[in-house]
Amino acid sequence: MYRAVRSLNRVLLHQTRFSRTYLAAPAPASSATRTIAPTRSSRAARWTQSVRTLFIQTAETPNEQALKFLPSTSILGENETREFLSGREAHCSPLAVRLFSIDGVKSIMFGSNFITVEKSPHYEWPLLKPEIFAILTEYLNQGLPIINHDEDAAGGGLSSDVAFNEDDDEVVQMIKELIFTRIRPAIQDDGGDIEFVEFRPDDGTVFLKLKGACRSCDSSSVTLKNGIESMLKHYIEEVQAVEPVEDAVEDAVEEEPDMAKFQAQVLPRSRAREENEAPPAL
Numbered sequence: 007m008y009r010a011v012r013s014l015n016r017v018l019l020h021q022t023r024f025s026r027t028y029l030a031a032p033a034p035a036s037s038a039t040r041t042i043a044p045t046r047s048s049r050a051a052r053w054t055q056s057v058r059t060l061f062i063q064t065a066e067t068p069n070e071q072a073l074k075f076l077p078s079t080s081i082l083g084e085n086e087t088r089e090f091l092s093g094r095e096a097h098c099s100p101l102a103v104r105l106f107s108i109d110g111v112k113s114i115m116f117g118s119n120f121i122t123v124e125k126s127p128h129y130e131w132p133l134l135k136p137e138i139f140a141i142l143t144e145y146l147n148q149g150l151p152i153i154n155h156d157e158d159a160a161g162g163g164l165s166s167d168v169a170f171n172e173d174d175d176e177v178v179q180m181i182k183e184l185i186f187t188r189i190r191p192a193i194q195d196d197g198g199d200i201e202f203v204e205f206r207p208d209d210g211t212v213f214l215k216l217k218g219a220c221r222s223c224d225s226s227s228v229t230l231k232n233g234i235e236s237m238l239k240h241y242i243e244e245v246q247a248v249e250p251v252e253d254a255v256e257d258a259v260e261e262e263p264d265m266a267k268f269q270a271q272v273l274p275r276s277r278a279r280e281e282n283e284a285p286p287a288l
Contacts, residue, residue: 113145
């Protein structure tokens with residue numbers, strides 16, 4: 007996680023320098039120049055400058071098979087993410103369909119200001135990046151919608167996994183709050199996302215679904231245990247473990263009957279803690 011944060015800081019610094027290079031105000035023209043009518047070359051120069059206002063940076067993720075693309079424009083709304091694992095799933099997104107047309111693209115995830123592309127292991131980024139850049143530049147310059155909501159009844163929007171529900175008990179409310187305010191932003195910085203699936207009160211297990219770059223990352227288990235589980239256990243004593251949920255397992259969990267509302271008394275923490283103990287960091 008720390009490597010990813012340092013990498014992101016370097017990207018932001020490079021992006022600032024890049025923007026100063028291409029978005030700097032042009033030098034003032036002389037009075038003689040102002041009286042000359044625009045020529046074909048000057049019109050072409052202004053058109054080139056308008057195109058260059060859209061630039062795309064890349065950032066590495068902990069998953070070497072996934073790369074995070076950072077356009078200088080918004081992709082989805084605030085706190086929105088959409089992931090597509092195949093071209094058929096991406097029927098509601100013309101941009102995702104075009105990206106899936108590139109050989110080697112395995113999955114695509116859209117965030118509020120980033121696009122994560124995951125590739126197959128036997129393809130190399132130097133071969134894929136030029137095609138990805140070309141498609142993103144052409145599509146985003148046209149100002150077309152990323153998601154066609156007319157073809158997607160479910161829509162984008164804030165995912166329902168962290169929506170506040172009156173039927174949620176206090177433990178589930180605290181889990182959702184931590185995921186939304188602390189865990190999800192850190193996961194999205196690495197080009198992924200996290201989805202709350204279920205809390206099982208009888209053994210204190212939280213089931214989460216990793217998405218985007220984090221879904222198939224080799225270090226996802228370390229992030230899940232050393233980062234997410236440590237933070238949830240630090241703030242919520244009822245949480246005893248965090249487990250990942252794959253698509254097939256998630257379907258099985260959703261078919262289970264609803265469990266009775268958790269009514270156990272909240273017991274004091276059994277582990278001693280110093281007053282100045284700092285919370286775990288992702």
